[in-house]
Amino acid sequence: MTFVGKTNTNQLTDIERELIAFFVSAAQAFGLPKSYGEIYGLFFASETPLALDHVVEKLQISKGSASQGIRFLKSINALNPAYIAGDRRDHHIAENSLRLIADGFISQRIRPELKDGAERLKEIARQSKNTSSPIVHERIDTITSWINKAELLFPIVSKFLSTQEERVSPKRSLPIHHKDII
Amino acid sequence: MTFVGKTNTNQLTDIERELIAFFVSAAQAFGLPKSYGEIYGLFFASETPLALDHVVEKLQISKGSASQGIRFLKSINALNPAYIAGDRRDHHIAENSLRLIADGFISQRIRPELKDGAERLKEIARQSKNTSSPIVHERIDTITSWINKAELLFPIVSKFLSTQEERVSPKRSLPIHHKDII
DNA sequence: CAAGGAGTTCAAGAAAAAATGAACACGTGT
DNA sequence: ACACGTGTTCATTTTTTCTTGAACTCCTTG
Secondary structure (H helix, E strand, C coil): CCCCCCCCCCCCCHHHHHHHHHHHHHHHHCCCCHHHHHHHHHHHHCCCCEEHHHHHHHHCCCHHHHHHHHHHHHHCCCEEEECCCCCCCCEEEECCCHHHHHHHHHHHHHHHHHHHHHHHHHHHHHHHHHHCCHHHHHHHHHHHHHHHHHHHHHHHHHHHHHHCCCCCCCCCCCCCCHHHCC | CCCCCCCCCCCCCHHHHHHHHHHHHHHHHCCCCHHHHHHHHHHHHCCCCEEHHHHHHHHCCCHHHHHHHHHHHHHCCCEEEECCCCCCCCEEEECCCHHHHHHHHHHHHHHHHHHHHHHHHHHHHHHHHHHCCHHHHHHHHHHHHHHHHHHHHHHHHHHHHHHCCCCCCCCCCCCCCCCCCC
16 A cells, blocks of 8 residues: 555644644534544634635545535534635634624524424414313413523523623623523 | 223323423424423323323333433423422422523523534634634624524523513513523 | 526435343342 | 242344445536
């Protein structure tokens, strides 16, 4: 077996590997594919914008995975476009505002689910108008209130995450009172 | 092929099926096994406490699945014990306070993950003390601040979810109708 | 307008996660 | 002490999800 041309192009540094591992487990915690975590981790660790090729090369994953991962990450605003003069490839750079990413995730992934749920629920309520025991109505009301609460919660979360968006200097976190929000 | 004894024991009603379907998709949205959603849905729809047998029979899932699902749901306080005189089997009943379930989920599933992440991060920081470029430290600080924010956020979420459910003193009534909860 | 670069799609294969069910452990009642 | 009812465990099987890579589309450029 012989090595031809560039042997092991673009190895990851230890730190890159560690940061990537961090986001891989974060991704899995959110029920997202491992590769999405890898990709975000790579961008997060990178000082400069990267293109699809770089991702494929450094992470040694397929073009398909890289393409889908990048698309997803862009869809939730975890990656932003970066234009590089004289390069036809699309480059991207990691968003590092937790609030923007959380907002993107919520509005792209969670809200639609909730909406579906709410609709399905209405359908159930309609069906059970005539035939049902009191308990069914009670339960339907309960879920409805849960969905409403969730919808009210999102802006609060967003607001909270923006309160501390630090320019510099991680100020020791003041206890923030929920009353201050809303 | 002949039917012996009870033919199709304990069929689910339409409404039960619908409610269960709702929780199945909720479970999947949270990255939990479908069966957990089925089980919670069944309890949620039930007026009376149920035991493992009932779950196996009505949902037609294995004893193993039912056992693990019930255990998990109890671990996050989505199911509460209910004692039935003269019956050796453990019965359970669905918790229907969203706040209690959310708290359980956060403290059992999310907090530990975060803690791991924080530790791993410290390890990275230690390793990179000597060798690293400024950008690495900056990135580590960023993630640290994210973890801190998350920790601060949980109590706020909990507090928010409790604002509307307790019968006691609705200090701030938001436009939500709730005849539910406890 | 042909050739080649960049990115997407999607069927098929690989990997991971969940469900099953038989064996087991633990009580309880006789 | 034994038999039986109840629930747990975990190796195996099944199902689901993720990844791959070749084929394709769409640009861009010479």
